[in-house]
Amino acid sequence: xxxxxxVYQVLSVLVLVTEWIYQTRxxxxxxxxxxxxxxxxxxxxxxxxxxxxxxxxxxxxxxxxSCGETNDATRIVGGQPTEVNQYPWMVRLSxxxxxxxxxxxxxDRYVLTAAHCVKGRLWFLIKxxxxxxxxxxxxxxxxxxxxxxxxxxxxxxxxxDNDIALLRLNDRVPIVDIIKPVCLPxxxxxxxxxxxxxxxxxxxxxxxxxPACIIxxxxxxxxxxxxxxxxxxxxxxxxxxxxxxxxxEEGMKDSCQGDSGGPMVFEREDSRYEIIGIVxxxxxxxxxxxxxxxxxxxxxxxxxxxxxxxxxxxxx
Numbered sequence: 001x002x003x004x005x006x007v008y009q010v011l012s013v014l015v016l017v018t019e020w021i022y023q024t025r026x027x028x029x030x031x032x033x034x035x036x037x038x039x040x041x042x043x044x045x046x047x048x049x050x051x052x053x054x055x056x057x058x059x060x061x062x063x064x065x066s067c068g069e070t071n072d073a074t075r076i077v078g079g080q081p082t083e084v085n086q087y088p089w090m091v092r093l094s095x096x097x098x099x100x101x102x103x104x105x106x107x108d109r110y111v112l113t114a115a116h117c118v119k120g121r122l123w124f125l126i127k128x129x130x131x132x133x134x135x136x137x138x139x140x141x142x143x144x145x146x147x148x149x150x151x152x153x154x155x156x157x158x159x160x161d162n163d164i165a166l167l168r169l170n171d172r173v174p175i176v177d178i179i180k181p182v183c184l185p186x187x188x189x190x191x192x193x194x195x196x197x198x199x200x201x202x203x204x205x206x207x208x209x210x211p212a213c214i215i216x217x218x219x220x221x222x223x224x225x226x227x228x229x230x231x232x233x234x235x236x237x238x239x240x241x242x243x244x245x246x247x248x249e250e251g252m253k254d255s256c257q258g259d260s261g262g263p264m265v266f267e268r269e270d271s272r273y274e275i276i277g278i279v280x281x282x283x284x285x286x287x288x289x290x291x292x293x294x295x296x297x298x299x300x301x302x303x304x305x306x307x308x309x310x311x312x313x314x315x316x
Contacts, residue, residue, distance in 0.1 A: 061309070061312045061313065062312065062314070063107075063108065063175065063312040063313065063315065065175045065181075065314040065315070066180070066314055066316040067180065067181050067182060067183040067184075067272065067314040067316070068089075068181075068183035068265075068268070068273040068274055069088070069180055069272055069273075070086050070087060070088070070273065071084075071085050071086050071087075071178070085133050085177070086217075087200050088131065088178050089104050089105045089106075089180060089181050089182035089263070089273075089275075090102065090104070090132075090200055090201070090215060090262070090263070091103035091104060091105055091111050091113075091129065091130055092128070092129040092132055092135055093113065093117060093126055093127070093128055093129075093167075093261060094126070094127045094129065095121060095125055095126055095127075096125055097127070099135060099211060100117070101113060101114065101117035101260050101262070102201040102202070102203075102259055102261045102263070102279065103117075103128060103167065103261050103262065104262065104263040104275055105130065105173065105179065105180070105181045105182065106181050106182060106184060106275070106304065106308065106313075107181050107308060107311030107312055107314070108172040108175055108181070108311055108312045109168060109169055109173075109308070109310050109311030109312070110166050110167065110168055110310075111128050111169065112165075112166060112167075112263075112278065112297075112304065113164075113165050113167060113261035113262075113278065114163045114164065114260055114278050114279065114280055114295065115152045115153070115155035115164055115165040116155070116157065116160065116163055116260065116261075116280070116281075117165065117260055118150045118152055118167070119152055119155060119157075119165075123147050123149070123150035124146065126147040126150070126167065127144055127145070127146055127147075128144065128145050128146075128167065128169060129142050129144045130142060130143040130144065130145075130173050130178075130179045131143050131176075131178035131179045132215075133214060133215055134213050134214050135202055135211075135213055135214075135215075136213035143174070143179060145169040145170055145171055145173060146169070146170045147167045147168065148168055148169070149167075149168040150165055150166070150167055150168075151165060151167075151168070152164075152165045153303070159240070160280055160281045160293075161240045161242055161243070162242060162295075163242075163278065163280040163295045164278060164295050164297075164300055164303075166304065166308055168308075168310070172311075172312070175314070180314075181313070181314055182263060182265060182273055182275045183268075183273065184274060184297070184301060184304065184305075185274045185276060185297060185298045186274070187298075188298045188301055189298075190276075190298065191222075191224060191225075192222045192266060192276055193222060193223070193224040193227075194222065195222050195266060196219050196220065196221055196222070196266075197219070197220055197221075197246050197265065197266055197277060197294075198217055198264065198265050198266075198267070198273075199218050199220060199246075199259065199262065199263070199264045199277075199279065199292070200215060200216065200259075200263065200265075201216070201259035201279070202214075203216075203259030203260075220246040220247050220248065220264075220291075221246060221247070221248065222245070222246045223245040223246060223247075223291060225239055225241065225243070227245070228245035228293075231249075232245065232289055232291055233283070233290055234283070234290065234293075239293070241296070241299070242299050242300075243280065243293050243294065243295065244276070244277055244293070244294050244295075245291040245292065245293055245294070246277065246291055246292055246294060247291030247292050248291075249288065250288050260279050260280070261278060261279060262278070262279045263277070263278065264276055264277030264278070264279065264294050275297050276294075276296070276297050276298065277294030277296065277297060278294055278295040278297065279292065279294060280293050280294050280295050281293050
């Protein structure tokens with residue numbers, strides 16, 4: 001007699017077997033490289049505590065390219081469509097082939113995203129897509145890579161502190177006009193108070209809406225943490241020093257579902273962009289008194305650099 005199992009049980013078994021096979025193969029590959037030695041301590045909280053300025057003694061591979069360059073100087077803000085491939089560092093993350101989060105290319109081998117986009121998922125089923133503008137365009141075949149390792153620190157869903165993750169790709173991505181990394185911040189004590197940040201992604205245009213086909217952006221004012229703790233409707237204890245808030249007092253313009261893990265960037269004096277925030281959490285989308293909350297990237301520069309050495313950073 002053949003026992004028939006429910007479909008969901010069969011699928012669960014297949015997923016577990018697939019995960020075991022893949023992890024066995026990847027572990028064997030990694031164990032032969034120096035890379036594992038460099039990143040074996042990435043799950044300790046002490047790594048995340050390192051917020052000092054780099055000493056200058058560290059050496060990182062560099063490539064003959066420029067970071068943080070957009071492909072069009074004219075930007076439409078306020079949740080409007082961007083120019084085609086305007087933000088070449090933008091990454092679409094898919095899980096089981098379905099879009100679910102955003103990410104940011106920081107060098108030719110690593111994507112920066114939010115930990116809540118990674119934790120609890122089968123990381124080897126995450127696919128990163130580059131150089132994409134219209135995610136609903138099935139005729140276009142953009143560059144894509146699979147994730148072979150997800151590096152996450154001391155993150156929990158209870159408070160969303162340390163909401164940051166690095167994704168190592170199975171192969172390097174070409175640095176071309178429509179695929180370029182963003183710059184990392186160089187002034188680590190900059191709070192960006194009263195500056196304007198730009199958030200981009202394929203997220204929903206309203207709460208409980210459908211993700212957008214075309215990448216959109218919005219410009220939002222950055223608040224100090226003290227302002228966010230005292231003037232917003234969030235409990236002061238929820239806003240840690242590893243977070244930053246951005247948004248208008250009246251709401252309306254904000255990141256939304258599907259934008260998670262994507263970047264908030266800042267335009268420097270040299271007209272190039274650096275990533276200063278990662279879309280993390282918030283109460284709804286564009287609600288008055290509830291600004292968007294982002295991971296403060298300047299708190300993690302040493303950690304990012306230390307765990308992405310295999311990638312080639314643009315020297316300019």
